[in-house]
Amino acid sequence: MFGKPLYLALAGASAVSGFTVPNFGQWAVDSGIALAGLNSVAVLSALTNTQGTCNIGNVKVRQEWRTLSVAQRKNFIAATNCLTTKTSALAPGVAPGAHSLFDDFTYVHMTSTNFIHMTGNFLTWHRYFIHVYEKELQKCGYNGNLPYWEWGYDVNSPRDSPVFDGSDTSLGSDGAAISHAGLVLGLPTGLTISFPPGTGGGCVNQGPFSNLTLHLGPVVLPEYGSPNVTFNPNGHLDNPRCLKRDLNPWVAQQWTTFRNTTELILGSSNIFEFNTELSGDPRGTTNPMGVHGGGHFTIGGDPGADPFIASNDPAFWLHHAQIDRVYWIWQNLDFQNRQGVNGTNTFLNQPPSAATTVEDLLDVGHLASSVKIKNVMNTVGGQLCYIYI
Numbered sequence: 001m002f003g004k005p006l007y008l009a010l011a012g013a014s015a016v017s018g019f020t021v022p023n024f025g026q027w028a029v030d031s032g033i034a035l036a037g038l039n040s041v042a043v044l045s046a047l048t049n050t051q052g053t054c055n056i057g058n059v060k061v062r063q064e065w066r067t068l069s070v071a072q073r074k075n076f077i078a079a080t081n082c083l084t085t086k087t088s089a090l091a092p093g094v095a096p097g098a099h100s101l102f103d104d105f106t107y108v109h110m111t112s113t114n115f116i117h118m119t120g121n122f123l124t125w126h127r128y129f130i131h132v133y134e135k136e137l138q139k140c141g142y143n144g145n146l147p148y149w150e151w152g153y154d155v156n157s158p159r160d161s162p163v164f165d166g167s168d169t170s171l172g173s174d175g176a177a178i179s180h181a182g183l184v185l186g187l188p189t190g191l192t193i194s195f196p197p198g199t200g201g202g203c204v205n206q207g208p209f210s211n212l213t214l215h216l217g218p219v220v221l222p223e224y225g226s227p228n229v230t231f232n233p234n235g236h237l238d239n240p241r242c243l244k245r246d247l248n249p250w251v252a253q254q255w256t257t258f259r260n261t262t263e264l265i266l267g268s269s270n271i272f273e274f275n276t277e278l279s280g281d282p283r284g285t286t287n288p289m290g291v292h293g294g295g296h297f298t299i300g301g302d303p304g305a306d307p308f309i310a311s312n313d314p315a316f317w318l319h320h321a322q323i324d325r326v327y328w329i330w331q332n333l334d335f336q337n338r339q340g341v342n343g344t345n346t347f348l349n350q351p352p353s354a355a356t357t358v359e360d361l362l363d364v365g366h367l368a369s370s371v372k373i374k375n376v377m378n379t380v381g382g383q384l385c386y387i388y389i
């Protein structure tokens with residue numbers, strides 16, 4: 001369970017950066033009303049913190065998937081398909097599995113994995129990564145901004161989510177239902193955690209991306225029913241196969257409910273607590289998963305359950321937009337004091353590495369130029385100009 005005194009934080013309204021966080025009751029927390037209210041407070045805060053050329057007149061707005069119109073959702077799907085047909089920008093021979101610009105993003109994520117997860121740059125690296133992806137979608141004809149997936153709506157039945165219901169305005173269906181055991185994940189603590197099986201497991205067979213062919217990886221794909229993983233040191237080679245999902249309501253109910261997200265935001269008083277709780281980092285929490293892993297394993301399948309290549313499922317981008325939104329809300333509840341980083345530059349500091357600083361560069365390889373962490377710390381200043389509603 002949650003290690004932080006949430007209910008102390010909730011007992012009595014507290015003033016943050018001039019804004020007042022109301023005293024939410026349990027119903028408001030569990031229904032998502034509280035989280036929506038915190039989002040509104042974050043909007044007001046963000047609009048007072050615009051810098052440089054970003055202002056209230058030009059700030060971009062990222063929205064939840066189901067609030068996009070049918071036309072906007074189809075536009076997003078078409079732009080994703082466009083990325084899968086755009087030529088890879090990698091030098092020939094570097095990664096035979098990178099068939100398109102869409103795959104290039106996964107190549108960069110795959111080769112960076114040990115330097116961007118359980119690290120001090122995790123939140124800002126992914127913030128910048130999805131921003132670069134959003135810009136490429138826009139170059140491929142997308143007229144909107146990156147949407148996010150509010151997990152809390154869907155914890156009881158992810159396969160009925162507007163994101164995954166297999167309709168032509170979704171990101172495709174669950175995987176075909178196949179008989180399989182659940183995942184047994186080895187955790188950094190040496191313990192394992194077992195899930196009941198999800199509701200799919202096979203190939204995505206309805207709606208957009210049901211014909212998507214994956215090429216890169218897998219790298220460390222967990223096997224059903226044992227802590228073993230399919231380890232492949234040649235994840236950059238061409239391995240054509242279908243997109244699989246194994247949507248998992250049990251995982252969602254443990255780790256990505258409105259309560260889980262709201263407690264994360266209100267219960268974390270500094271970046272160490274926030275970053276470790278969000279990721280289930282054993283150096284800061286006894287919670288083995290957190291909302292980050294919770295969302296990934298709600299999707300599951302291949303590439304969804306493989307942390308190196310999860311970005312090859314189009315749903316990754318909506319999940320990480322939600323991660324960024326949660327970070328953005330948390331930052332904006334005490335903006336001046338939430339500009340820092342905590343951690344080092346290697347996964348769980350293995351091998352030991354330097355402490356991350358805001359002067360460090362976020363490197364996304366050939367996809368875009370590197371930027372300093374401090375230049376993406378504020379989503380309405382520096383390199384960025386967006387808010388979430």
Ligand SMILES: *[C@@H]1O[C@H](CO)[C@@H](O)[C@H](O)[C@H]1NC(C)=O
Pocket residue numbers: 206207208209210211
């Ligand atoms: C997938 O491919 C099949 C066969 O080419 C085609 O009939 C079907 O419409 C395609 N589905 C989507 C969602 O593009």
Ligand SMILES: *[C@@H]1O[C@H](CO)[C@@H](O)[C@H](O)[C@H]1NC(C)=O
Pocket residue numbers: 225226228
């Ligand atoms: C897991 O891997 C070990 C070592 O390769 C093997 O002996 C064992 O049979 C595997 N377990 C399962 C359930 O596949």
Ligand SMILES: *[C@@H]1O[C@H](CO)[C@@H](O)[C@H](O)[C@H]1NC(C)=O
Pocket residue numbers: 001002030253254255256257258259260287
């Ligand atoms: C997540 O929230 C649910 C209720 O919405 C609760 O049952 C579960 O224990 C929470 N998980 C964690 C890790 O706190």
Ligand SMILES: *[C@@H]1O[C@H](CO)[C@@H](O)[C@H](O)[C@H]1NC(C)=O
Pocket residue numbers: 272342343344355356
């Ligand atoms: C991160 O914060 C924790 C808790 O304050 C601290 O123990 C740790 O040394 C910090 N890490 C770095 C790399 O500064």
Ligand SMILES: [Cu+2]
Pocket residue numbers: 109116117126
């Ligand atoms: Cu990642």
